[in-house]
Amino acid sequence: MTKVKNEPAAHSQVVERTCRILREIVWHGPVGARLVDLTRATGLSRPTVHRLLRSLVVEKFVHQNENRRYCLGSSLFEISLAAPNPFADLTEFRHIIQELADTCGDTVYFAIRRGDQAFYLLRCEGVYPIRTHVVTAGQSLSLVGSHCGSVLLAALEESEIEGILERAERHPEFFGAGTIDSLRTQIDETNKMGFNWASDVAVKEVAGIAAPVPNPNGRPYLAVSISAISSRLDKKRALKLSKLLLKATKKISELID
Template sequence: MARVAQLLSAIGSHGTVGARLLDLSRATGIARPTVHRLLQELQDVGYVRQLENKRYALGTALFHLGAAAPSPVRDLAAVRRAAQKLSDACGDTVYVAILQFGAAHYIVRTEGAFPIRAQSVNVGDTIPLTSSYNGLILLAQLDEDAREQHLARLEHDQPDAWRTTSLTEHEQALRLALTQIDADGYVYGADVVMPGLAGIALPVPSSTGRPIAAVSISGLESRLPAEREPELLALLRATADEIARFID
């Protein structure tokens, strides 16, 4: 059962793009013949499906099973209070998102006192991982192959605000952001997910070692200058640690 759990977790980390048999063997440390046998058994019960490109993704039977499982967010009101505390401290918009179906699902948005707000995402929205600062944090938790699959869809997932900019330029900005996350554990900057919008985001710590949630501060570019980075990062880290108490 432990190997099955490892395998399902590895498949799930690739989202809807799917994973190759080789990827799954490397990620789990399970021999390829054994992975192939387990995949066949999981396909038989609908927990795994094979895509047209031969990759493996989670099956629809898991959707029904998951519907009966508790939410990883144990106390949404507490998460909202932590986010509001951060908004009050920094004056800007704070978002909390979780990884869901290979996308960023937004569960909290709180506002600070600054009158001009950057409300680019609403609570309840589920958007591509390349379309927000929190999404980039969640994208960075995936392996290299899964990242490339998401970036390859940028032409279809690109927000309308980027349509006047070349696709190549946008992709370069996203890749630089992912490099920063890999190196520093967070992203900070402007004109990454949307022109004129700045943000800072980092993962919410997880007991499993693979974060499924992220928290961010977003605002106009003038609101998040480089000199505010240390202050905002400290506030954000404290908030992420607090939120981690309420998300499994």
């Protein structure tokens, strides 16, 4: 009787642990995750992670690449084709982003992480006549060369950050007008304050303040930034705008599952 009574709880625990592992593999992107990465990130024992990975590999939800790292498998791709797109309708998000742009008067961006890039879902304009059209909706910038990208990087494990930086170093143009040192400063600032300000990142003489959108289910994968010419958006003004920015990201967080 006891075994039957505890069975649903045991099954629930297996599902929860499996989902944690899959989320971590997602965050490691195409490079893949090592067993030690997954063990450390999930807090599960090495035998438990290894056992669950074996089952996921058999079902083709996960596969091992040539470097023995774990990546997402073909079965997940098949499932994803039938899943609804949470950003097919951006109406509610647009309202929040436009409200922020109207309040601050500047250009506001809303982006989602896609691998090593930040894909821009929305760009809304304020009333200030000099605008900073660094990127438009539907375009991507490298995580290492964008304001939104810097705060999305800050949400990752150190090993993931270093992997992305290493790949980006082969393409110096990905850093835009910034440098690795300035990017590390942005990451540190995000981890300390929940947002960061920087100038001369994607384009010279353009400044921005960015913050990740809190994710109730794990690490942030969305970000919002305010952008303006550097003379208009110095660090002092950025600190004032940070309250508005964080308020907007909280509103967006309440809309995501």
